Amino acid sequence: DQQVKQNSPSLSVQEGRISILNCDYTNSMFDYFLWYKKYPAEGPTFLISISSIKDKNEDGRFTVFLNKSAKHLSLHIVPSQPGDSAVYFCAASALNSGTYKYIFGTGTRLKVLA
Amino acid sequence: GAGVSQSPRYKVAKRGQDVALRCDPISGHVSLFWYQQALGQGPEFLTYFQNEAQLDKSGLPSDRFFAERPEGSVSTLKIQRTQQEDSAVYLCASSPLRLSNYGYTFGSGTRLTVV
Numbered sequence: 418d419q420q421v422k423q424n425s426p427s428l429s430v431q432e433g434r435i436s437i438l439n440c441d442y443t444n445s446m447f448d449y450f451l452w453y454k455k456y457p458a459e460g461p462t463f464l465i466s467i468s469s470i471k472d473k474n475e476d477g478r479f480t481v482f483l484n485k486s487a488k489h490l491s492l493h494i495v496p497s498q499p500g501d502s503a504v505y506f507c508a509a510s511a512l513n514s515g516t517y518k519y520i521f522g523t524g525t526r527l528k529v530l531a
Numbered sequence: 532g533a534g535v536s537q538s539p540r541y542k543v544a545k546r547g548q549d550v551a552l553r554c555d556p557i558s559g560h561v562s563l564f565w566y567q568q569a570l571g572q573g574p575e576f577l578t579y580f581q582n583e584a585q586l587d588k589s590g591l592p593s594d595r596f597f598a599e600r601p602e603g604s605v606s607t608l609k610i611q612r613t614q615q616e617d618s619a620v621y622l623c624a625s626s627p628l629r630l631s632n633y634g635y636t637f638g639s640g641t642r643l644t645v646v
Contacts (some may be wrong), residue, residue, distance in 0.1 A: 518564070
């Protein structure tokens, strides 16, 4: 049972435009959500996080939105740059329940076209 | 070191061979995790250490998988009698805290290919 789903395996966006990556989850106990970025042959690197007490978190060009009622989060990148081309994973955890592990989605490959 | 270091980067094993994968976490990090990433999938949790104690090994797929962190720093993931389905990238991650809402720092992984 996939608790964290990224239904779009890939996405292509023109440089300078907005990239929107989506993630759905099923477990209502999840209270922290992360986005990781992964380049080939490297480990995932932390990008941005959001707590379930918020509905938006912004860091420079990256904004994460959380819709708890829909169990949906999204990552917006604006403006998109060629260096943003990577695989993006969303991950979720139920930290306030005392757990410590993150459950990852299957990833979305973003390609930003110059 | 500055980051999480894993070795070897690549390992080719014949089916039935035993392998050992090493992880050097960031110095002082309390928490250490092993994840398995199959091709086209996201990382999947294998096991978790808090210092030298293995608090959760629920993700280990079979009793052929064994992990240890005897002195609370370096960790080794051992796979006995490797099978083709063990082929994956094995990621190690560490965190300074027991619970982290900022995620973990991952190493670059060890790509294991079982032939």
